[in-house]
Amino acid sequence: MLSIQNLSVNVENKHILKGLNLEVKAGEIHAIMGPNGAGKSTLSHVLSGKAGYDVTDGSVSYNDKNLLDMPAEIRAREGVFLAFQYPVEIPGVSNIYLLKAALNAIRKHRGLSEVDAMDFLTMVKAKVKALDMDEKFLYRAVNEGFSGGEKKRNEILQMAMLEPQLCILDETDSGLDIDALKIVAEGVNSLRAENRAFVMITHYQRLLDYIKPDFVHVLADGKIVKSGGAELALELEEKGYSWLEQGV
Amino acid sequence: MTSDHLTVLKSQALEKFNAFASNSAREEEWRYTNVSALAKKNFPLATNESEINLEALAQWKLENCYHFVLVNGFFNEQASYLPKAVDICALSLESESEDDDDFESVLANEKNGFLVLNFFHSNNGLYLNLEKSEVLDKPLQIIHLTTQEAMVNTYHTVVLEENAQATIIETFINRDNQSYLSNSVLECAIENNAELTLYKLQNESEKAFHFGGVYIQQAETSKFTHHNFALGGLLARSEIHCDLDNDSECELNGLYLGQNRQHLDNHTRINHNQPNGISREFYKGILNNRARGVFQGRVIVAENAQKTDSQMNNRNLLLSADAEIDTKPQLEIYADDVKCSHGMTVGQLEEKSIFYLQSRGIDEETAKHVLTFAFANEMVEKVEFEPLKQLLQQQLLIRLPIEL
Ligand SMILES: Nc1ncnc2c1ncn2[C@@H]1O[C@H](COP(=O)(O)OP(=O)(O)OP(=O)(O)O)[C@@H](O)[C@H]1O
Ligand SMILES: [Mg+2]
Numbered sequence: 001m002l003s004i005q006n007l008s009v010n011v012e013n014k015h016i017l018k019g020l021n022l023e024v025k026a027g028e029i030h031a032i033m034g035p036n037g038a039g040k041s042t043l044s045h046v047l048s049g050k051a052g053y054d055v056t057d058g059s060v061s062y063n064d065k066n067l068l069d070m071p072a073e074i075r076a077r078e079g080v081f082l083a084f085q086y087p088v089e090i091p092g093v094s095n096i097y098l099l100k101a102a103l104n105a106i107r108k109h110r111g112l113s114e115v116d117a118m119d120f121l122t123m124v125k126a127k128v129k130a131l132d133m134d135e136k137f138l139y140r141a142v143n144e145g146f147s148g149g150e151k152k153r154n155e156i157l158q159m160a161m162l163e164p165q166l167c168i169l170d171e172t173d174s175g176l177d178i179d180a181l182k183i184v185a186e187g188v189n190s191l192r193a194e195n196r197a198f199v200m201i202t203h204y205q206r207l208l209d210y211i212k213p214d215f216v217h218v219l220a221d222g223k224i225v226k227s228g229g230a231e232l233a234l235e236l237e238e239k240g241y242s243w244l245e246q247g248v
Numbered sequence: 249m250t251s252d253h254l255t256v257l258k259s260q261a262l263e264k265f266n267a268f269a270s271n272s273a274r275e276e277e278w279r280y281t282n283v284s285a286l287a288k289k290n291f292p293l294a295t296n297e298s299e300i301n302l303e304a305l306a307q308w309k310l311e312n313c314y315h316f317v318l319v320n321g322f323f324n325e326q327a328s329y330l331p332k333a334v335d336i337c338a339l340s341l342e343s344e345s346e347d348d349d350d351f352e353s354v355l356a357n358e359k360n361g362f363l364v365l366n367f368f369h370s371n372n373g374l375y376l377n378l379e380k381s382e383v384l385d386k387p388l389q390i391i392h393l394t395t396q397e398a399m400v401n402t403y404h405t406v407v408l409e410e411n412a413q414a415t416i417i418e419t420f421i422n423r424d425n426q427s428y429l430s431n432s433v434l435e436c437a438i439e440n441n442a443e444l445t446l447y448k449l450q451n452e453s454e455k456a457f458h459f460g461g462v463y464i465q466q467a468e469t470s471k472f473t474h475h476n477f478a479l480g481g482l483l484a485r486s487e488i489h490c491d492l493d494n495d496s497e498c499e500l501n502g503l504y505l506g507q508n509r510q511h512l513d514n515h516t517r518i519n520h521n522q523p524n525g526i527s528r529e530f531y532k533g534i535l536n537n538r539a540r541g542v543f544q545g546r547v548i549v550a551e552n553a554q555k556t557d558s559q560m561n562n563r564n565l566l567l568s569a570d571a572e573i574d575t576k577p578q579l580e581i582y583a584d585d586v587k588c589s590h591g592m593t594v595g596q597l598e599e600k601s602i603f604y605l606q607s608r609g610i611d612e613e614t615a616k617h618v619l620t621f622a623f624a625n626e627m628v629e630k631v632e633f634e635p636l637k638q639l640l641q642q643q644l645l646i647r648l649p650i651e652l
Contacts, residue, residue: 048607051599072606073615081607088604092622101618102608109609141622142604158608 007058018222029198034219048082077109079165083155090142148175173207185210261368268361280542281513294320294398304423310635313389321400323372335377362459370403378412387415404434408442415445422453429457438470451480458484466496476502485513492525502531503627506539513542520553533564535571546578560590617648
């Protein structure tokens, strides 16, 4: 589904990603861990099409198409979803408006008709309930005044509604209390499917207790320096990252 | 006054207006808004047409309202629907009992050429007097429709006696995208504890000149709320003056939305003359292309107007590098125990917000429209009269096409 080859990226003339390789197949769950400032969020932004990132080398193919050629909205419509590390507050735009506009844009891209208003409401209410959110959130402005945890949950609500193929979760677990973490993890697990893949960026083993990854990668200094199975995360928890960086 | 004398004064008023327009750039009050183009236009005075197609009105007439319709400044009774058992009528200059001194004095002393022109050349206008404790049961919509390339002058006067309440909606529209001057003045006395809510929807043609003056006298514990939506006009100036007595309250909200070469000027002046007055002013501007906006907010707190509580806020969104805003708060405070604040901002749409929407599948242009609409809609949401709110949202959506 996703094939990243030798990806090098500059931000403001600063070399951040330095020849990164990653292969993600449909149905897989990948966890990316790594020290602060290693380039994890940079990778998630480059994949979702944020401006300001200068790709100096390498390629990214998604479903056999050149992902880097697509404008951000086309990537989203093609099924790429980023749950932001820092979700943006958008005053004046209600959550429900955003969900509907996004869903319809994606449906249109797929040649489907606009969602029926009643069906939409039924669907969104079911997802809100599953995530143990208050329906009032639907009518509030997107993320405005939401607590850290509420913002993260809201990202997962959007993901659940838009049913993407490639879900990138950038530290969705940070800021969640123990109960919320469980609920969000259940939300993610319920979305697991053969044709869907997850890339989860996280600092903590805790998330991986709930969502068992098929692969764990360590991103340090702009590239993947070690990959392994779920057990690698446990090893990292114990030893930290320094033993890996020394080997680089 | 003899009609000959009046004719002489009327032509002097025209001359005075032209001289004012030509030299407006020199006036401090008109620093940012040069109306000399008007002097060159030399529009004739509007005339009363007998046969006139009023289909254009239909889409602007709000439901659940009384309608006071002026076509080219002339009252159109057929198209109007006035409340019964209320002291209301169409004014005309001839019917006013001003004495000669008033005429001479306006001509000699009034600095604002638009007001001189209006005083002498308004044909018709609204006269409304609500008696003590009278409450107008529905909003009264005043519709100004222009269908001529001419100067249209209208003058309205409203009196709300003690405890009376009214909602008035001024609407300015054009039929055929013409060039003309629409010059309208509304004066209102809000007596003790009375309340006026005034809306203005200025949707003149994009070739038109517009001057709209609103002059309010507020008695003790009275309340005035204004919502000012400036969407149309090539060059439009709105002027609002409020004089506040003890414990009275005024709230001025505004939204100006300029595109292409529109010039939208908002001039407000709040005089806190007595203690314990409250004023709240909140104007938002959105300027695209080469449009230019002006916000001049003046608050004057007199020496004895202690405990005045005044807030002013003006926020602007510039959508293009060529758009421009001049925002100027002017606070003159002569009392020492007051709470007065003001804040002005000028900014662009935030990249991170645009990207966030894009990352959800919404294209860049739509994302910008959504964010701009949201910025503007904050002011529309303050409108309590639902039919007007819907009309305003429709108008915004014409300019910012998105699906709601
Ligand atoms: N716009 C920018 N200008 C300059 N430097 C930037 C910019 N964006 C990111 N960086 C730098 O790039 C590096 C990688 O940042 P990134 O956000 O990708 O780290 P991260 O791995 O997600 O870290 P964390 O675990 O703390 O979230 C950091 O050193 C950061 O300061
Ligand atoms: Mg990060």
